[in-house]
Amino acid sequence: MTEPAATPLRCVVCGLGDAVTVWSVARTPMHAVRPSGVAHHASGFGQLDIAACSTCGHLSNRAFDADAADELYGALVLTNEPVSAGMIAAVDETAALIMRHLKRGPAVLEVGGGGGALSLALARRSARVDLVEPSRALGAERFAGTGVMLHRAMFPAPALAGRRFDAVVCRQVLEHVPEPAPFLAALRASLADDGIAYLELPSADDILRRHSIVDFHYPHVHYYRRGEMEWLLARAGFAIEEVFDIKQGHDMGFLLRAVTPLAREARASFDISPSEFAAALAERRARAAQRLAAINGPIALYGANAYAQALLGLYQDSTRFDAMFDDTTSYAGRCVYGPAGEIAIEPPSGERLAGMAAVVIAAYLHDAEIARKIAAMEFRGPVYTLRAPDPEAPGAIASLFDP
Ligand SMILES: [Zn+2]
Structure with a gap:
């Protein structure tokens, strides 16, 4: 008997090999933020193929390019700096x-x-x-x-x-x-x-x-x-x-x-239904597309982070985003980007907000704080958060994903 060869598709939790795709995006930005006007417009994209292990349910991106990881992190613009x-x-x-x-x-x-x-x-x-x-x-x-x-x-x-x-x-x-x-x-x-x-x-x-x-x-x-x-x-x-x-x-x-490392047998802990999960994710995707399409006028994003990155990969093909606001001062001269091109990052201002039909708060973990700032700058249009609704605790701000 020989051990099966380790491949990138082997589950890192249970060690077994089968997985089912639950979510995929063909072309998503690799970086949340990059310098403006430097990279070729077609560069800096990767693929999401999020799969659930058939044995233990672990979720991972099977399309992640591990060889590019050094480049991904070495070139990284520093993100997640505390700004509030x-x-x-x-x-x-x-x-x-x-x-x-x-x-x-x-x-x-x-x-x-x-x-x-x-x-x-x-x-x-x-x-x-x-x-x-x-x-x-x-x-x-x-x-x-x-x-x-x-x-x-x-x-x-x-x-x-x-x-x-x-x-x-x-x-x-x-x-x-x-x-x-x-x-x-x-x-x-x-x-x-x-x-x-x-x-x-x-x-x-x-x-x-x-x-x-x-x-x-x-x-x-x-x-x-x-x-x-x-x-x-x-x-x-x-x-x-x-x-x-x-x-x-x-x-x-x-x-x-x-403590001393424990040698434990892999246990199956399959307590998710990949097909139901995939259907729920697809519904979220369609719901947000409808909401974005119903906005009549320029749309601003707030928070140049991973969630804005994901959003641009999903919707920039079909929706025009007109402004990207962020409070991080070191983001001057930098942009977010997606399949349809770059959007310069700028500090929020009442003047710029006044020209927007709606604001989508991408930094949803800080949505309450950001909504207060937007209100203080006298923006009166609709404000959506990217926070997906928690079935047990409805949020105070309308979600782009509300059913
Ligand atoms: Zn597994």
């Missing part, structure tokens, strides 16, 4: 949570810190932080005198080989990694035996509950449910100390301790 009071408070809360579990002056490793907001918040609380982040947009000068040491590299970074840390922090990274098992093993190897790890990622349970089609976007290879994570973590040598519901269940956070 709410976002800054959330970063501070996470830093405080991690520090509560540590001795004084701990050595902390953050993997994939984006612009470094959390590393800086940890360093302000007297942690010594090593930050591993591949983005070439990030310069060491940003961290001069802060106690944060930047390693511009993919993880595991050769410069840190053999080092072990009191805490290992990894937020919003695992869903981008094609092979989670060796990545989690490397995180575990970086952790001291009495240390803690904090891992945060989007929840596929939330996508399955709300049928949120804009949560499928190119940079995410994998979509994990909590049960799948429990199993992957046990196998990598992490015991779960506490699980956190973040952003009303959109994300999940795990506080972990190091």
Whole structure:
């Protein structure tokens, strides 16, 4: 007997091979934000072929090009910079949570810190932080005198080989990694035996509950449910100390301790119906197309992020979007893009809003805060959020996906 060869189509959770497509987009932007007027108009697109494993139900993008991952992250414009009071408070809360579990002056490793907001918040609380982040947009000068040491590299970074840390922090990274098992093993190897790890990622349970089609976007290879994570973590040598519901269940956070890796049999946990899920997603897609077509006049998007990226891949062929507002000051000279071309990112203003027939809030995790800003700028037209309705908690802002 020989082992079957590992292929990219093998399920990373249960190890088996069959999967059924539940969602596909032929041509979707690979980047949420890029410099304006630089790239060829036809470049920067990838394919979504989101499939559910026939054995365990794990969702992943079978069309993701793992060979392009270095390029995807190295060239990345820094996104998810905290730009509002709410976002800054959330970063501070996470830093405080991690520090509560540590001795004084701990050595902390953050993997994939984006612009470094959390590393800086940890360093302000007297942690010594090593930050591993591949983005070439990030310069060491940003961290001069802060106690944060930047390693511009993919993880595991050769410069840190053999080092072990009191805490290992990894937020919003695992869903981008094609092979989670060796990545989690490397995180575990970086952790001291009495240390803690904090891992945060989007929840596929939330996508399955709300049928949120804009949560499928190119940079995410994998979509994990909590049960799948429990199993992957046990196998990598992490015991779960506490699980956190973040952003009303959109994300999940795990506080972990190091234990001996558990060799467990793969268990089937098939509790989704791929055909029903696919039908619900298709209905969302059609509903939003109808709503967009009914808007008579220029449409503005607010929030140049992954959800705007997904929306443009889905609808820019059939809908004209006239403005892209975002509060991130470093986005000057940058754009979002889709099959029909680029849209420059600009700061919102009452003057520009006055010319719009409707606003679609793409940054839906912050929709309440953004809706207040838009109202304060005296915009009186319809405002939609990309938040897919939660069957148990109807939102205050009309959703583009409301049935
Ligand atoms: Zn599976």
